[in-house]
Amino acid sequence: MSERSTSLTLFPAVDIKNGQxxxxxxxxxxxxxxxGNPLQAARRWAEAGAEWIHLVDLDAAFGTGDNRQIIxxxxxxxxxxxxxxxxxxxxxxxxxxITMGAARVNLGTAALERPGWTAEVIxxxxxxxxxxxxxxxxxxxxxxxxxxxxxxWEVLDTLEQAGxxxxxxxxxxxxxxxxxPNTELLASIxxxxxxxxxxxxxxxxxxxxxxxxxxxxxGVDGAIIGKALYSGQFTFxxxxxxxxxxxxxxxQENSPS
Numbered sequence: 001m002s003e004r005s006t007s008l009t010l011f012p013a014v015d016i017k018n019g020q021x022x023x024x025x026x027x028x029x030x031x032x033x034x035x036g037n038p039l040q041a042a043r044r045w046a047e048a049g050a051e052w053i054h055l056v057d058l059d060a061a062f063g064t065g066d067n068r069q070i071i072x073x074x075x076x077x078x079x080x081x082x083x084x085x086x087x088x089x090x091x092x093x094x095x096x097x098i099t100m101g102a103a104r105v106n107l108g109t110a111a112l113e114r115p116g117w118t119a120e121v122i123x124x125x126x127x128x129x130x131x132x133x134x135x136x137x138x139x140x141x142x143x144x145x146x147x148x149x150x151x152x153w154e155v156l157d158t159l160e161q162a163g164x165x166x167x168x169x170x171x172x173x174x175x176x177x178x179x180x181p182n183t184e185l186l187a188s189i190x191x192x193x194x195x196x197x198x199x200x201x202x203x204x205x206x207x208x209x210x211x212x213x214x215x216x217x218x219g220v221d222g223a224i225i226g227k228a229l230y231s232g233q234f235t236f237x238x239x240x241x242x243x244x245x246x247x248x249x250x251x252q253e254n255s256p257s
Contacts, residue, residue, distance in 0.1 A: 060087025178204035190219030198222035206248035
């Protein structure tokens with residue numbers, strides 16, 4: 001089982017919609033910015049030094065199709081750990097993701113709508129299962145963030161009892177906005193649970209990453225980065241340095257102009 005650490009693992013995000021790598025704003029499907037070929041995007045981050053890729057099938061999440069072949073290509077062609085998310089709601093889709101080589105799968109809607117099944121797969125697969133908590137205020141969202149999924153704290157208690165090994169926490173109001181992570185929400189969650197938490201949504205600066213690194217000892221052990229990387233707010237190499245404890249100002253000062 002996973003234990004809390006004092007390091008921050010970075011997860012460059014590759015979100016796939018209609019066969020393309022995209023970034024959404026606050027989960028709105030009609031506010032997508034196209035970033036081209038998903039395999040090329042994933043390869044870019046792998047070559048930059050990423051050890052993990054956070055791979056999201058948005059079509060599967062929204063129930064408008066799937067991008068399974070593209071995901072399979074990324075998992076099989078790149079020598080990198082892949083965390084797969086989006087539309088994993090039954091044994092067939094979950095087993096397919098794990099069989100194709102996903103190092104971890106991130107359950108979203110199913111974890112809220114099917115708690116009994118979720119407890120079963122947590123028991124079956126252990127640390128290969130993470131649960132995504134997509135939050136607005138204290139309410140969770142499902143089905144591509146378009147439906148209510150219940151109260152955050154009640155769901156957390158249920159997942160803790162089931163032995164969930166890791167949580168991926170996204171403040172939907174921050175996602176894709178470059179307005180900084182919701183550290184208050186993250187702090188409240190790590191006080192409540194006993195397993196690692198991955199932060200997602202709003203990361204825009206190296207200072208944001210430094211703040212999350214400072215929270216690593218209390219339970220935040222990872223950060224998913226999307227729009228900030230794609231829009232060039234900082235490089236992945238700079239992000240890696242800060243995630244390892246380097247001072248953001250020195251990292252920027254020492255980077256080639």
